[in-house]
Amino acid sequence: MQILLNGERFATDASNLDELCARLGFAEAKVATAVNGSFVAASARHATYLAEADEVEIVAPRQGG
């Protein structure tokens, strides 16, 4: 299936958000997530199923003003 991962087309067969994060090497990483514009808490990732064309954001701490 094709999703939009951080604004770029991405092919994956991960069934849920937790699995996607793990496959990207973010299982233990300091990241936060959103799907289709809404926040998904870390504890809810395994129950967040992914579908074709979903827009997934995975973010991390960064410098800011």
Next chain:
Amino acid sequence: MYELYGKRFASRMLLGTAGYSSPDVLRQAVESSGAEIVTVSLRRESARVRTGQGFWALIEQLGRRVLPNTAGCRTAKEAIATAQMARELFGTNWIKLEVIANDDTLQPELFGLVEAAAVLCADGFEVLPYTTEDLSAAERLVAAGCAVLMPWGAPIGSARGLINKPALQSLRAYFPDTPLIIDAGIGTPSHAAEAMELGYDAVLLNTAIAKAGDPVKMAEAFAKAIEAGRLAFEAGLIEPRDMASPSTPVAGTPFFKIDHAS
């Protein structure tokens, strides 16, 4: 000392962490600024580069209270989702709420700002909204639950200082008990001192220090200016006047003759 959401701080500077030439310069600038609160953001993480993981380690080393922002958000919905991600990521209810109207001025989009502030305050966030000097927007933000207001001095990164000083003064007079922080537009230590002389509680800075020739020295300069401005406010400034008024006593002036008096 002053208080923001029940936490007490000695330093009246909040310092941004962006735009320094290296992590080491950032670390030293934070140190020499004395700032107890640093602002941070969140950005898309690449599985290959993992930039954020290294930055998080640096933030932990700094040991300062972290104030995450929602910089770049253009709608209330984006800002709310970003704030929720920031709360989980940084483990704080504090959010520097920014809803940006356009790229040229980076001015707050006040309608979206008020909308997002109401949702976030109801959701348990402690919101520090980046707003303008507009009094009606400030009232709406306070009504929405904001216990701190952060009006701009000038557009972000413009280094113009307090471009609408009378309005900032009336905002201060109108909200005597709400902590007010000048956020954005400060270019020089004298701008920061001016904000403090107006009775503002603190100043939030980034570019003026990060992009200075020597950010570590500039951080110290700002710290001193902010302290001086605050002392001046507490000491009570004299009123400006149009005509001269001699500081040296007139009585007993040598060679004085009454004719000269007119």
